[in-house]
Amino acid sequence: MAELRKIVAAAAFFASYVAAAPVKRNQISFLQKTGEDAAIFKLGDISYLANTAYPTVTAGLTGQRDFAGVGATLPITVISTNVSTVSNQTLEIILESYASSDDVYTTDFLESVYIASTAGTASIDASALSYLTGIDVKHTLVPAGTRMASSYGQSTATIASGNLTALLPGPYLAIFTAGSVSFAPVYRLYEDTYRDFLYGAYSSGDGTASFTPLDRSLPSFGYPAIPVPSRLYYLNDPRPFAGFRVAIKDLYDMKGLVTTGGSQAWAYISKPANSTAPSIQRILELGGILVGKFKLAQFASGANPWDWQDEHYPFNPRGDGWLTCSASSSGGGCSIAAYEWLDFAIGSDTGSSMRRTAAVSGTFGNRPSQGMITLEGVIPLGGATDTAGVFSRDPYKWSYFAKHWYAPSLHQSSNLTGLSALTVPDTDGFPKTILYPTDYLPLNNSAAEPILDALIANMSSLFGMTVKRFNFTATVESATDPAVANITALNNGPIGIIDSYTQWEVIAKPLITAWAKLFDGRFPPIDSARREGWQTYNETANSLSAYNNALMQKNAAVQWYETHLQYSTAESCSESVMLYDIGTGGLPSYREEDLNNSPNASFLAEKPPGAAITGASICPSYGCADFTVPIGQVPYYSQVTFHTEMVPVTINMVVKRGCDFVLFNMIEKLADAGVLKTVKTGKTAF
Numbered sequence: 257m258a259e260l261r262k263i264v265a266a267a268a269f270f271a272s273y274v275a276a277a278p279v280k281r282n283q284i285s286f287l288q289k290t291g292e293d294a295a296i297f298k299l300g301d302i303s304y305l306a307n308t309a310y311p312t313v314t315a316g317l318t319g320q321r322d323f324a325g326v327g328a329t330l331p332i333t334v335i336s337t338n339v340s341t342v343s344n345q346t347l348e349i350i351l352e353s354y355a356s357s358d359d360v361y362t363t364d365f366l367e368s369v370y371i372a373s374t375a376g377t378a379s380i381d382a383s384a385l386s387y388l389t390g391i392d393v394k395h396t397l398v399p400a401g402t403r404m405a406s407s408y409g410q411s412t413a414t415i416a417s418g419n420l421t422a423l424l425p426g427p428y429l430a431i432f433t434a435g436s437v438s439f440a441p442v443y444r445l446y447e448d449t450y451r452d453f454l455y456g457a458y459s460s461g462d463g464t465a466s467f468t469p470l471d472r473s474l475p476s477f478g479y480p481a482i483p484v485p486s487r488l489y490y491l492n493d494p495r496p497f498a499g500f501r502v503a504i505k506d507l508y509d510m511k512g513l514v515t516t517g518g519s520q521a522w523a524y525i526s527k528p529a530n531s532t533a534p535s536i537q538r539i540l541e542l543g544g545i546l547v548g549k550f551k552l553a554q555f556a557s558g559a560n561p562w563d564w565q566d567e568h569y570p571f572n573p574r575g576d577g578w579l580t581c582s583a584s585s586s587g588g589g590c591s592i593a594a595y596e597w598l599d600f601a602i603g604s605d606t607g608s609s610m611r612r613t614a615a616v617s618g619t620f621g622n623r624p625s626q627g628m629i630t631l632e633g634v635i636p637l638g639g640a641t642d643t644a645g646v647f648s649r650d651p652y653k654w655s656y657f658a659k660h661w662y663a664p665s666l667h668q669s670s671n672l673t674g675l676s677a678l679t680v681p682d683t684d685g686f687p688k689t690i691l692y693p694t695d696y697l698p699l700n701n702s703a704a705e706p707i708l709d710a711l712i713a714n715m716s717s718l719f720g721m722t723v724k725r726f727n728f729t730a731t732v733e734s735a736t737d738p739a740v741a742n743i744t745a746l747n748n749g750p751i752g753i754i755d756s757y758t759q760w761e762v763i764a765k766p767l768i769t770a771w772a773k774l775f776d777g778r779f780p781p782i783d784s785a786r787r788e789g790w791q792t793y794n795e796t797a798n799s800l801s802a803y804n805n806a807l808m809q810k811n812a813a814v815q816w817y818e819t820h821l822q823y824s825t826a827e828s829c830s831e832s833v834m835l836y837d838i839g840t841g842g843l844p845s846y847r848e849e850d851l852n853n854s855p856n857a858s859f860l861a862e863k864p865p866g867a868a869i870t871g872a873s874i875c876p877s878y879g880c881a882d883f884t885v886p887i888g889q890v891p892y893y894s895q896v897t898f899h900t901e902m903v904p905v906t907i908n909m910v911v912k913r914g915c916d917f918v919l920f921n922m923i924e925k926l927a928d929a930g931v932l933k934t935v936k937t938g939k940t941a942f
C-alpha cells in the first residue's frame with residue numbers, strides 16, 4: 257500500500273515535472289493582528305496563528321542568490337534530516353512523513369523551505385534541487401557551509417547566524433528583512449464548535465513561561481478558536497508527553513491567565529496568575545502543550561445545565577447533541593468526546609465531576625486516590641475532597657498519562673488530606689473479587705445491563721475473579737462505630753464541612769468582601785448553585801476546629817472502609833474492585849430540564865432507592881480511587897431529534913485508596929483482551 261502510494265506520487269510528480277504544470281498551492285491571506293501582536297492568517301480553508309511577537313529564532317541571512325524574499329512574510333517548512341547528502345528521495349520521504357503525522361503542516365507551507373542536516377556540512381544534490389523546483393518551492397534556505405549543486409535557478413539564501421538548534425522541524429511563518437529572517441511558530445486554529453472551551457491560549461514565547469489568551473472567535477456563534485501547535489516541533493523531543501495537547505479546567509492557574517472559576521465576578525477581582533499550578537507545570541515539564549481553558553460549573557459546583565448563567569453551557573457531541581455534559585468538569589469530557597485534535601483534558605473531582613462527566617460523554621475519566629497530586633494554584637472546593645483527574649479516549653494513553661503525571665513528589669501532605677501518607681504501587685496485584693452492590697446495580701436501563709454482564713464475565717474469566725453481590729448501604733450501616741455506621745450523618749456533617757470550608761475561606765469570603773467594598777455593600781452576581789450557601793454560610797458552625805474534627809471523622813471512616821470493605825492482601829493491592837454506575841445507567845439525560853421528565857430519560861445524580869448516598873459520594877468519603885470506563889452504547893428515542901440515537905454506557909471501577917496504578921494495569925489488560933476499546937469522537941463512542 258505504502259509502495260503503491262509512492263509509485264502513484266512519483267508518477268504524479270514525474271507527470272507534473274514533464275508537463276511543467278504549476279503546483280497548486282493556497283496563497284497566504286492575512287486576516288488580522290491580535291492585540292498581542294500575533295498574526296492570524298489563512299492558507300486555503302485553514303486558519304492559523306503565528307506568534308510573530310516572539311519568533312522561535314531570528315537568524316542572520318547572507319549569500320543570497322536571486323533572493324526574492326526580502327521584505328516578505330512567507331509560509332516556510334523547516335526540514336530536518338541527518339543525512340549528509342540530501343537527495344530528492346530524502347526530501348520526498350520526509351515531506352510525506354510530515355504530512356501524514358501532523359494536522360498543522362500542509363504542503364501550503366512549501367512556499368519556502370529551510371533544509372538543515374544534523375550531519376554537519378551537508379550537500380544538497382541536483383535531484384533534490386530539481387525536486388524542489390518540481391514542487392514549486394520559491395525560496396530555499398540552508399545553513400552556512402552547505403554545498404548546493406550549482407544548476408539551481410531558484411531563489412536561495414544562507415543562514416549565517418542564530419541559534420539554529422532551537423529551530424525544530426515543521427511549519428513556520430518566516431518574516432524576511434534585508435539581513436535576517438525570523439521564524440514565528442504557527443498554530444492551527446480549530447473552531448470549538450461545541451463551545452466546550454472558555455478560550456484558547458498559547459505559550460507566550462517571551463521567556464517568562466507564561467501563556468497568552470487568544471481573544472478570537474468566529475462571528476456567527478462565537479466559537480472560540482483554539483490554537484494547536486504543529487506536532488512536528490516535538491518529533492525529536494524525548495520527553496514522555498512531547499506534543500500532547502491538553503485542555504485545562506479553568507480552576508487551575510496558568511501563568512499569565514486569569515483563573516475565572518467560571519465566574520465573571522471572580523474574574524473581575526482577580527489578576528492574571530503569576531505562576532502555573534504545580535500539577536499543570538508537571539505536564540509542561542513532561543513536554544505537554546496547554547491549548548486553552550475549558551468550561552466548568554461555576555466554582556466547581558454541581559449546577560445543572562439549566563442553572564448556568566455566567567457561561568453558556570457546553571455541548572456534548574454524543575447522541576442527539578442535546579445531552580448533558582454533567583457539571584463541573586463538563587467542558588473537559590465533552591471536548592475529549594468531540595475533538596480528534598485534542599489528546600487529554602485535566603479536570604477535578606470533588607463530588608463527582610471527573611467521573612460523571614466521563615460517564616455522560618463516553619470517555620475515560622478518573623478520580624484518583626485522595627492526596628494523589630497537589631492542588632496548589634487551583635481554586636479549591638473541599639481541600640480534603642478535591643482531586644485532579646484526566647480525560648482520555650484511549651485506555652492505554654489514559655493509563656500512560658496518569659502514571660507519568662502522578663509523581664510521588666507531588667502527593668499532598670497528610671495534614672492536608674487528614675489521611676495516612678499515600679503509597680501507590682505499580683504492580684499486577686489485581687483484585688480477586690468483583691463487588692456488585694445490589695443497592696446501586698443493575699443499570700437503570702435494562703437494555704444496558706447485558707453490556708455490564710459481559711464485562712463481568714470477561715473480568716471473571718481473564719483474572720479469575722469471583723463476583724460478590726452485597727448491599728453497600730447495609731454493610732456500612734453494620735459498622736460498630738456509630739459515627740461510621742451513620743453514613744448519612746457522615747455525608748451531611750463532616751464531608752459537608754470539608755466540601756465548603758476551603759472554598760469559603762479562599763474564594764467566597766474574599767469575593768463577597770471585595771465586591772461589597774467595590775459596589776456599596778452588594779453581593780456578587782453568581783450562579784444560583786452557590787448563592788444561597790454562601791449567603792447563609794455559618795462561620796461559627798464551620799469553624800477551623802469543626803473542620804479539623806471533620807478530617808478526623810473522615811479518617812476514621814476511611815480506616816473502617818480499608819479494614820472491612822476494600823482492603824489489601826498479600827496478593828492484591830485492593831482485594832476487590834467494586835462496580836457501580838455514576839451516570840444514568842444507559843438512559844439519556846438532557847441539557848434541557850423538562851425533557852428529563854420524559855419516561856425513558858433520567859436526571860443525573862439520582863440516589864437509588866434504598867441507598868443512603870449516591871454512588872458518586874463513596875470515594876469522596878472513603879478516599880478510594882474511582883474510574884469511569886466506557887463499555888458500550890444503547891439506543892434511545894430522542895425527544896429532540898425524534899429519531900433513534902445512541903447513548904454511551906459506562907461503568908465505574910472502585911479500588912482501595914492507593915491502588916490506582918494497579919487498576920490502570922488491570923484496565924490495560926482488559927484493553928489487551930479487546931474488552932475495553934478506544935472511543936471515537938462524535939455522535940457515537942463506538
Ligand SMILES: *[C@@H]1O[C@H](CO)[C@@H](O)[C@H](O)[C@H]1NC(C)=O
Pocket residue numbers: 338339
Ligand atoms: C538517521 O535517522 C534515521 C531515521 O530516524 C535513523 O534510522 C538513522 O539511524 C539515523 N542515522 C544517523 C547517522 O544518525
Ligand SMILES: *[C@@H]1O[C@H](CO)[C@@H](O)[C@H](O)[C@H]1NC(C)=O
Pocket residue numbers: 266269344345348383387
Ligand atoms: C530522484 O531523481 C532521480 C534522478 O536523479 C530519478 O531517477 C528518481 O526517479 C527521482 N526519485 C523521486 C522519488 O523523485
Ligand SMILES: *[C@@H]1O[C@H](CO)[C@@H](O)[C@H](O)[C@H]1NC(C)=O
Pocket residue numbers: 419420421422
Ligand atoms: C539554543 O536553543 C536551544 C534549544 O532551544 C537552547 O537549549 C540553547 O540554550 C540555546 N542556546 C543559546 C545560546 O541561546
Ligand SMILES: *[C@@H]1O[C@H](CO)[C@@H](O)[C@H](O)[C@H]1NC(C)=O
Pocket residue numbers: 530531
Ligand atoms: C503571586 O500571586 C500570589 C497570589 O495571588 C501572591 O500571594 C504572591 O505574592 C504573588 N507572587 C509574586 C512573586 O508576585
Ligand SMILES: *[C@@H]1O[C@H](CO)[C@@H](O)[C@H](O)[C@H]1NC(C)=O
Pocket residue numbers: 671672
Ligand atoms: C499543615 O502543616 C503545616 C506545616 O506544618 C501547617 O502550617 C498547617 O497549618 C497545617 N495544616 C493543617 C490543615 O493542619
Ligand SMILES: *[C@@H]1O[C@H](CO)[C@@H](O)[C@H](O)[C@H]1NC(C)=O
Pocket residue numbers: 710711713714717718929930931
Ligand atoms: C467477553 O464476553 C463476551 C460475551 O460473553 C464474549 O463474547 C467474549 O469472548 C469475551 N471476551 C473475552 C476476552 O473473554
Ligand SMILES: *[C@@H]1O[C@H](CO)[C@@H](O)[C@H](O)[C@H]1NC(C)=O
Pocket residue numbers: 742744745746748
Ligand atoms: C444519623 O444521623 C442523623 C443526623 O445526621 C440522625 O438524624 C439520624 O437519626 C441518625 N441515624 C441513626 C440510625 O442513628
Ligand SMILES: *[C@@H]1O[C@H](CO)[C@@H](O)[C@H](O)[C@H]1NC(C)=O
Pocket residue numbers: 794795796797
Ligand atoms: C451558626 O452555627 C452556630 C453553631 O452551630 C449556631 O449556634 C447558630 O445558631 C448558627 N447561626 C445561624 C444564623 O444559623
Ligand SMILES: *[C@@H]1O[C@H](CO)[C@@H](O)[C@H](O)[C@H]1NC(C)=O
Pocket residue numbers: 855856893
Ligand atoms: C420507553 O422504553 C420502553 C422500552 O424500550 C418502550 O417500550 C416504551 O415505549 C418507551 N416509552 C416511551 C414513552 O418512549
Ligand SMILES: *[C@@H]1O[C@H](CO)[C@@H](O)[C@H](O)[C@H]1NC(C)=O
Pocket residue numbers: 700840841843855856857858859862863864865
Ligand atoms: C432510573 O430511571 C428513571 C426513569 O426511567 C428515573 O426516574 C430514576 O431516577 C432513575 N434512577 C436512577 C438511580 O438513576
Ligand SMILES: *[C@@H]1O[C@H](CO)[C@@H](O)[C@H](O)[C@H]1NC(C)=O
Pocket residue numbers: 694695727728729730733865866867
Ligand atoms: C440495602 O440496604 C438498605 C439498608 O439496610 C435497604 O434500605 C435497602 O433496601 C437495601 N437494598 C437492597 C437492594 O437490598
